[in-house]
Amino acid sequence: MPRRCPSLTGINVKTFHCTHCQHLVFFENIRCLNCGHALAYLPDRNLMAAVQQSEDGLWRYEGPGGQDQAYRLCANYDRENVCNWAVSQEDAQTLCRSCRLTHVIPDLTLPGNSFAWYRLEVAKRRLVYTLLGFGLPVAGKNDVTDPNDTGVEFQFLEDPASGDGRRVLTGHDNGLITINVAEADDVRREQQRQLQKEQYRTLLGHFRHEIGHYYWDRLIKVGPRLEPFRQVFGDERADYQLALQKHYQKGPPPRWENNFISAYATCHPWEDWAESWAHFMHMTDALETAAAVGLSLKPKRPDEPSMKTPTNPLSPRVHNFDRMVEDWLPLTYVLNNLNRGLGLADSYPFVLSPPVIEKLRFIHDTIYLGADPAAAKASAGPDAMAVGSAAGGTAAGAATGGAAMAGNVGS
Numbered sequence: 001m002p003r004r005c006p007s008l009t010g011i012n013v014k015t016f017h018c019t020h021c022q023h024l025v026f027f028e029n030i031r032c033l034n035c036g037h038a039l040a041y042l043p044d045r046n047l048m049a050a051v052q053q054s055e056d057g058l059w060r061y062e063g064p065g066g067q068d069q070a071y072r073l074c075a076n077y078d079r080e081n082v083c084n085w086a087v088s089q090e091d092a093q094t095l096c097r098s099c100r101l102t103h104v105i106p107d108l109t110l111p112g113n114s115f116a117w118y119r120l121e122v123a124k125r126r127l128v129y130t131l132l133g134f135g136l137p138v139a140g141k142n143d144v145t146d147p148n149d150t151g152v153e154f155q156f157l158e159d160p161a162s163g164d165g166r167r168v169l170t171g172h173d174n175g176l177i178t179i180n181v182a183e184a185d186d187v188r189r190e191q192q193r194q195l196q197k198e199q200y201r202t203l204l205g206h207f208r209h210e211i212g213h214y215y216w217d218r219l220i221k222v223g224p225r226l227e228p229f230r231q232v233f234g235d236e237r238a239d240y241q242l243a244l245q246k247h248y249q250k251g252p253p254p255r256w257e258n259n260f261i262s263a264y265a266t267c268h269p270w271e272d273w274a275e276s277w278a279h280f281m282h283m284t285d286a287l288e289t290a291a292a293v294g295l296s297l298k299p300k301r302p303d304e305p306s307m308k309t310p311t312n313p314l315s316p317r318v319h320n321f322d323r324m325v326e327d328w329l330p331l332t333y334v335l336n337n338l339n340r341g342l343g344l345a346d347s348y349p350f351v352l353s354p355p356v357i358e359k360l361r362f363i364h365d366t367i368y369l370g371a372d373p374a375a376a377k378a379s380a381g382p383d384a385m386a387v388g389s390a391a392g393g394t395a396a397g398a399a400t401g402g403a404a405m406a407g408n409v410g411s
Contacts, residue, residue, distance in 0.1 A: 014285075014292035016048035019063035027129075028122055030077070030084045037062070040073060040086040041125075043097050043132065051086065058089055074099055082118040085125065098128040101140050104155035106181045113158075116184035119203060120156050127207040130281055133288075133314040134367050136215065144176055152214050156181050170206055172213035179206055199262070199349045205278055212277030216270065219366050232362045233276075234269035243268040259355045276359045279350075283328055283360070287313045290331055297330050305330035321364040325357060 016025045023034035025048055030039055037050035042061065049061035051071065058070035069088065074096035076083035085096035093100055099121065106113040106120075131138050141151035157168040158181045168180045182188045183203050193201035220229050230236070247267035256266045265275035287310045297307040307330035311318045335347040352360075 014289040018050050019047070019061055019066070020050035027126070028084065030081075039084065040071065040077070041084055042071065042086050043129075044088055045069075059086060076121070080117075082114075082121045083125070097132070097138065098125045101128070101138075101153050102156070103141075103144060103153040103176070104157065106156050106158060110158075112185075113181065116181050117156065119184040120179060120181070123204045123207050124154065126204055126285070127211060127281075130285055130314075131211070133284075136367065137218065141175060147174060149175065150218065151175055152177065152211070154179060158182070170210065172210045175214055175217070177207075177210045177214065179210070198264070205282075208278035208281040209274045212274035213270065215277065216273050220273075225366055228362070229273070230269070232359055233272050236269045238268060240268055240270065257351050258353050261350055261352075261356050261359070272359070273363075276356070277363055280360050280363045282348075283324060284313045286331060286335075287324060287327055290327070295331075297334060305333045307331060307334075319364075319368045321361050324364070325352070325360075328352070 014027075016027065016029075017023065018025050018032040018035060018037060018039065020037045021032060021035040023032055025032055025039060027041070027048065029048070031037070032039055032050060035050070037052070039048055040051045040059065040061070041048050047061070047063075049063060049066070051059040051061045051073075053059050054070070056070070059073060060067050060070055071086040071088055072078075072094070074083045074085045074087055075094040076096070076099045077085065083096060083099050085098060087093060087096050101124070102121070106117050108114055108117065128138060139151045141149045141153045143149050144153060152175045154177045156179050159167050168178065170180050170183060171178055182192075183206055189201055189203065220226055244267055247264070252260075252263040252266040256263055260266045260272060260275075261279050262275045265272040291310045291312040294309050295307070296309045297305060299306055307327060310327040310331070311320070311323060313319075313324055332348040336349075339345065339347050
């Protein structure tokens with residue numbers, strides 16, 4: 001089992017307040033609209049802080065203990081305006097913990113790519129935030145060409161301008177995650193969603209899906225969890241390329257919803273794991289937010305879904321998968337109905353069947369407990385729940401086709 005990063009958990013941080021005036025601020029903000037102070041997220045403190053530059057050129061935040069630690073703004077905050085994180089003074093890196101994982105950025109000479117890069121980095125920061133909350137190892141590669149380097153890095157590539165039909169495939173290859181820049185364009189991503197007949201496709205979902213492949217290599221591939229994985233997800237030694245070909249030619253098997261979180265999950269155990277991993281991250285993020293804002297449901301009728309304010313699933317004192325599932329049904333009930341009231345599609349148009357719940361439990365236990373799923377407590381709740389999930393339903397693998405690139409901001 002790889003060495004874990006220090007966990008940044010235990011505090012409800014999905015609601016942020018300016019440390020100067022206590023005005024409500026959001027994870028993507030760079031300035032408090034109430035008092036005008038610059039804001040920066042401090043990963044080592046799990047804090048969205050009002051910061052001021054001192055005479056020594058370093059930044060310190062306003063609030064208890066704020067003068068005890070100095071920071072530099074991430075170079076992509078200071079120079080490129082695509083980040084809002086800070087770097088501790090003791091850290092020799094000029095880029096924050098998220099931006100330093102980017103190996104290749106889009107070609108910024110092309111129209112729209114600066115905004116695309118911003119959106120890609122926003123999604124990646126949310127990904128990294130949750131991974132740090134899990135306490136998982138989050139480190140870049142020292143050498144992307146070294147097959148023994150166990151770090152993770154991202155490259156944001158574009159389809160070639162030659163028009164020869166070649167495409168950059170979003171995917172994972174030995175810790176190098178490729179995201180097609182087109183996924184940052186809502187219109188083009190929606191076109192792909194309809195073309196692939198997917199129920200759900202988001203930029204953040206792509207990041208969560210592909211990082212699932214990475215952590216399969218880190219947490220499952222070599223170690224005691226491999227055989228239990230095969231019992232839950234199937235044998236990953238099945239021919240991957242043949243499985244993909246069969247899936248795209250014939251589609252998912254009948255009644256796939258009884259055993260899988262998505263149609264794409266049916267094609268191979270690796271994709272089943274990655275789709276389920278992405279869904280577990282979706283659950284964690286949404287439940288953490290619900291806990292932070294104190295969301296509860298108190299219906300007028302006893303036969304309607306009710307919910308006490310969820311516990312923060314990232315709190316090291318909680319880590320209760322059954323409680324997560326118990327809270328998930330009423331939360332998705334209200335999310336889906338709110339969306340319908342706004343004329344939007346369901347937030348979570350998926351079904352959690354008992355086999356899917358056990359796959360999610362396996363992922364939970366892999367992250368937190370390292371327990372054998374055969375010994376885990378049987379899942380509570382109804383036989384099937386109308387809930388939702390999603391991940392990017394694209395084939396994992398190395399990017400194909402060339403793309404113009406500008407700059408290398410990897411560590």
